[in-house]
Amino acid sequence: MSPAGSPDLVQLLTPEGVLVEHHEHVLALTDDQWRSRYRDLVLVRRLDTEATALQRQGELGLWAPCLGQEAAQVGAARATRPTDRIFPTYREHGMAHVRGVDPLALLALFRGTTLGGWDPAEHGLSLYTIVIGDQTLHAVGYAMGIQRDGTDEAVLVCFGDGASSQGDVAEAFVYAAVNDAPVVFFCQNNQWAISEPLQRQTRIPLYQRAAGYGFPGVRVDGNDVLAVEAVVRWALERARAGHGPTLVEAFTYRMGAHTTSDDPTRYRTTAQGEAWRLKDPIERVRAHIARTGIADDAFLAQVGAEAEDLAVAMRTGCRALPDPQPAAMFDHVYATRHPQVEREREWLTAYLAGFERAGG
Amino acid sequence: MSPAGSPDLVQLLTPEGVLVEHHEHVLALTDDQWRSRYRDLVLVRRLDTEATALQRQGELGLWAPCLGQEAAQVGAARATRPTDRIFPTYREHGMAHVRGVDPLALLALFRGTTLGGWDPAEHGLSLYTIVIGDQTLHAVGYAMGIQRDGTDEAVLVCFGDGASSQGDVAEAFVYAAVNDAPVVFFCQNNQWAISEPLQRQTRIPLYQRAAGYGFPGVRVDGNDVLAVEAVVRWALERARAGHGPTLVEAFTYRMGAHTTSDDPTRYRTTAQGEAWRLKDPIERVRAHIARTGIADDAFLAQVGAEAEDLAVAMRTGCRALPDPQPAAMFDHVYATRHPQVEREREWLTAYLAGFERAGG
Amino acid sequence: MSVLTMARALGEGLSAAMRDDPRVLVMGEDVGRLGGVFRVTDGLLAEFGEDRVVDTPLAESGIIGTAVGLAMRGYAPVAEIQFDGFVFPAFDQITTQVARLHLRSAGSLQMRLVIRLPTGGGIGAVEHHSESPEAYFAHTPGLRIVTPSTPGDAFTMLRQAIAHPDPVLFLEPKRRYWDRGEVDLAAPPGPLEDLFRARVVRRGTDATLLCWGPMVRTCLDAARADTERDLEVVDARSLAPLDLPTILASVRRTGRLVVVHEAPVVGGLGAEIAATVAQECYYELEAPVLRVGGFAVPYPPARLEELYLPDLDRILEAVDRAMAY
Amino acid sequence: MSVLTMARALGEGLSAAMRDDPRVLVMGEDVGRLGGVFRVTDGLLAEFGEDRVVDTPLAESGIIGTAVGLAMRGYAPVAEIQFDGFVFPAFDQITTQVARLHLRSAGSLQMRLVIRLPTGGGIGAVEHHSESPEAYFAHTPGLRIVTPSTPGDAFTMLRQAIAHPDPVLFLEPKRRYWDRGEVDLAAPPGPLEDLFRARVVRRGTDATLLCWGPMVRTCLDAARADTERDLEVVDARSLAPLDLPTILASVRRTGRLVVVHEAPVVGGLGAEIAATVAQECYYELEAPVLRVGGFAVPYPPARLEELYLPDLDRILEAVDRAMAY
């Protein structure tokens, strides 16, 4: 697989924080935008490490860290318009942040107090989808709806390198291609599907998969927030212009464990992680904005403080998350009355009341 | 879609029966082989038209004609070694012929007296598979078995243009590619999936799908038995040599209805069929072997007579096909004793005996 | 009143629903140009155009998965799976997504989606074209499942299913597609709750035959053929939820129940009905609930299907047994 | 005798089977290098190498579909699906191919294939990691389904399942993976018919609790906790086929049956058992067969799972009801 820096990889900001030109993809951010991206990245990382810590403390059942993938997620989400719909996997905390989802909603999901957590329409962000690949078809269907509505919205759908092997993802490619659906397939190739390296899923770079379906595929440095934003923006514009789907492969690395249940020392070397640490998505932005004077120490400190506040709010909020009411499991299974659900709800309510009477 | 004659199509024998050269694919047949291919094609067509007639006469529940696809099927099957395993769809009567399956076994399947009809190991031909795409994964798994056995066998698996959209087929590509499995994916693109034209399944020529998975794809004139045999032979040798899968797209046309239940006048013009009739797979071979003196009139007449004998045998044999015994539905559901099956078998036997007693 | 085949009644139901509501789309393999392999969607493409009548790629998970996305966007897709035996590639999308997105989103995502599935045997077909997979779906919370037995019900129930905010699996008894019956094309769809009501289609006193879809006609024939017993026939119509009040009331009247379906008896929906009735009517039942259905083997080759499927004799044999208690 | 966790006992069962028979392969996501997310396959890659311990691409239909091809070639693949909720993408391959190829080929194709599936809840997981889909498969003729409840059974039953010529769905009660128990690693697998025998794990006289997998321990605990009634507990072990002789004999002894499983009661395997027992023990039953199981809603978020899953109280409440007849 081609390493970062190779010719088929779009990079606009080097790991050292130096802007470089690309013959095709260009994006100039304003100073405000640079500061905003930096802030996004720092907050997302803090959110993620705090959630990992909360899991360690027993407050969450599980957490799927996005450590190392912040630039891919922030860049792609910032490339969208608020009216564009994003379909995440289960690891796009960076996108949830950009789309204004309360971190507590993410915590609630991984704590096990909800199966969802937010209103997709309110945030333009679908719910996390755990069955690998399923959301890619939803995204294409949603995009087909956009076509019928005749608006200029577009769809961004996330999946992983492992997910690229799922039949549903291939079917999503087919449906998107033949319908010219306004959708961007955003693959975060973080090199691993739990313990399986990319080589278990493909012989060739993943972005080339798109060629088999007749639409463009681009590999972008997934640790380069600028390049990701540039390429995804371009792909979204193609979609809006009626040219149909694009595959964007964000070449990145899962710096953490697959989830907090995972032990990566069983299957990968620390050397690989060390190499990737040098390509950290936040460091290069910090270097760039510090060196160019876009940000001063006060700004950096202020973002740091904001991140700490976020962490505190998460800690407090998480511990205070209420368990759902017992009967809540019967809510919303159907949109309308359902006798079986009512019978069981009544039974459980009466049954639990029996204990209270017995106990009280 | 590129028409026959375009540069990305491998053709070795023109519709006019003229041999042409290809820069990459070469195959010289002996005179015996030419006569054998001609005989195959004629017998397969006769088999197919006779089965269609038998369905019209009410002897079969259904028939899926291979009319127009004889060269694709005969060429591909003749490219295999007897030890190679072929995985068909439900339309590869030409391959069944080459592999020595009794036509009555095919009739039995479509008459509804069996769910299978032959022993896959005996003929090196898997059973017909009706759920679109499923067999592609079986083929890859079988090829993985060959790898483990360390033999030089290879696998040929058939699917259609419509099937190319199925998730299972994409997964088969993935599994074959990452395992370098010795398998040739043989897609008969007959331009239609029942009523849906190729454009409902793909934006680009189907052979290009392979590029997305990192293995070669070749489009061959599916009505040219020589070119098909040449390309499939080459692909099988690649497989044997450890280079893994190849996709061969046989560009052809379903001259008949999808099945005898179908009415193609509802969805396609006769003009398209007329154009393809000029590319008939048998005519060009007849022209070639007649003009070059490989075959004389006596040979052609003898093959014609053999075809008529086959038709007669099919007619007689079909009508004589016995209905299965009632209790046969319980046979082979499991390889070993199963109490539920035994209970129901006993019940049905006793129940039916009751009628006999009552009636007799 | 018009006299229509069930296939035509379904087609009329679809076009009525599409006329009533521009969000309704029809999608599936061969539903457009061809009008469906059973011609149910015949004429829809001409009337509503390609945006609303979609010939999809040949991929069932894709049909259902994109239908989910369209539903998320506020459309009301009616997705056809061509035959019962081809619903399984879409099983994941149906069970983990269609059935759960309303719940997962705490009601913020609408999953107004109908899956039309021709089911059942008796048409002399090859493998995978004669199956009755209702029990799989009835064990999948979040879905509703209905099935008509007459052209009139087909027309009305399909419109109600399309109008319903929950995902509905709509099973079409394919061997009854050519049955004719009266259809009131001018009637409004009526209250949606009616979709989930069973119907006593024949009154009787000695035993109840509970059935649905293709078996309703068979059970009615059996009841009429039985000159010794007075059999009640109940058309379940809704398989999830079951209309227990109607079913239990019938059993309480007759004291005996025979459930008839085409799917294998073992693990079939008849088991759920028998288990529930045995509990609810413990004191009223005069015989155990008996089940008549397919054997616990894969659907046999066509030449054996008449023996596999419940028929008059098999049904009445079970009634004999029930009466013998 | 060694004392092992169930997870380890399963691992030992796998390596014993692989040592016994070079045709046995293990395949699935993360089964190699990682040793499986539950470490069941830990050590196998080192011992048997990459040809026999295959880390597959992330595609379940592909896992089962290629396993079918390997079985056709004479191998005996043991395919792992990582979690219950991810078996559905493979549903088509399992129901239309695995379950039928022996039949379709009139016995000429061997379908010696085991599908290992960790099932059930109680581990505080996110969605799709706590399901009990056994009823879907029990309604699919051609499959055999077994599930152990102890490390000892896990070791033996897995070896028997692998040795068996039919395809076997092997359900592993994941919340019991860490339970310890005695395992005789030196014992031969024993007769394959034993795989399909239920076992009376506690004798009792007042009522029978029938359960399997994760619920066996729960039922035993309930029986022990019940100081008023003398409860018999039967571990079904085989869900397809059911060991009816053992089950019916128990019910005939006690006169009362409560079936306990984690899957939703509606349409669950308990329905089949209740329907059959109600018919077979019509004169012996002193109360209707009662069922305790999950509610007819998708598995709830982890913080509600204790309420969703049957526990001692829910089981004994059902016993109360059964005794009240």
Ligand SMILES: Cc1ncc(C[n+]2csc(CCOP(=O)(O)OP(=O)(O)O)c2C)c(N)n1
């Ligand atoms: C259909 C399905 N199979 C298996 C799993 C279990 N699983 C969860 S994440 C994962 C690996 C995913 O890898 P990738 O797509 O690369 O995404 P990443 O986790 O690296 O972000 C697996 C196998 C699942 N969630 N869904």
Ligand SMILES: Cc1ncc(C[n+]2csc(CCOP(=O)(O)OP(=O)(O)O)c2C)c(N)n1
């Ligand atoms: C999974 C599945 N879906 C639908 C069908 C119904 N069906 C049978 S053949 C067919 C079209 C197949 O087209 P193609 O793959 O091009 O093969 P061809 O029939 O043209 O040889 C369809 C939709 C099926 N058999 N299996």
Ligand SMILES: [Mg+2]
């Ligand atoms: Mg990954």
Ligand SMILES: [Mg+2]
């Ligand atoms: Mg075709």
